[in-house]
Amino acid sequence: MSLPILKIVIHCSATQNGKQLRNKTETAAQVIDHWHQQRGFQRQSWAYRTFNPYLQHIGYHYVIDTDGMVETGRKVGETGAHVKGHNQNSIGICLVGGISIDGKNFGRYTAKQWQALHRLLCELESQHPSAKICGHRDLSPDLNGDGTITPNEWLKDCPCFDVWAWLDSGEVINTDHLFND
Ligand SMILES: [Zn+2]
Numbered sequence: 001m002s003l004p005i006l007k008i009v010i011h012c013s014a015t016q017n018g019k020q021l022r023n024k025t026e027t028a029a030q031v032i033d034h035w036h037q038q039r040g041f042q043r044q045s046w047a048y049r050t051f052n053p054y055l056q057h058i059g060y061h062y063v064i065d066t067d068g069m070v071e072t073g074r075k076v077g078e079t080g081a082h083v084k085g086h087n088q089n090s091i092g093i094c095l096v097g098g099i100s101i102d103g104k105n106f107g108r109y110t111a112k113q114w115q116a117l118h119r120l121l122c123e124l125e126s127q128h129p130s131a132k133i134c135g136h137r138d139l140s141p142d143l144n145g146d147g148t149i150t151p152n153e154w155l156k157d158c159p160c161f162d163v164w165a166w167l168d169s170g171e172v173i174n175t176d177h178l179f180n181d
Pocket residue numbers: 010011012082136158159
């Protein structure tokens with residue numbers, strides 16, 4: 001049984017922009033699975049037994065590494081662990097990257113990541129027509145109650161770009177947030 005999906009939430013891994021998370025022995029999703037294990041995240045046994053049994057902790061439903069490889073984590077419809085207060089009825093997508101070592105140029109992703117994210121969102125939108133797409137930071141609590149989430153109210157900057165401005169632009173590749181290697 002699956003829950004209806006109402007939100008698709010975009011995140012970043014808060015690792016170095018353009019740096020592949022996959023290594024010789026583990027995929028990006030497996031690396032994140034270890035981080036989430038350390039944070040105490042745990043999938044329910046009925047869920048991991050039937051879907052990605054080697055990922056028992058990961059909170060996201062999808063991970064997109066810098067080479068554009070899309071991996072699944074939790075099963076769509078399974079409650080995630082990626083955004084406080086909105087984990088039910090949502091899908092969490094994690095873009096690898098977000099941080100830059102010079103402290104500037106946050107949220108830069110490779111062309112392959114933008115293409116993969118765009119394609120994934122098109123698929124998910126057609127499967128879940130009532131879902132609204134947003135960034136993690138757009139779901140921060142509205143502290144002053146004025147109805148808009150302003151930058152000083154962002155719990156953190158994740159995914160370090162304006163998701164709605166990108167979607168409105170109609171562009172696949174977000175040139176302002178493109179990682180050039
Ligand atoms: Zn996030």
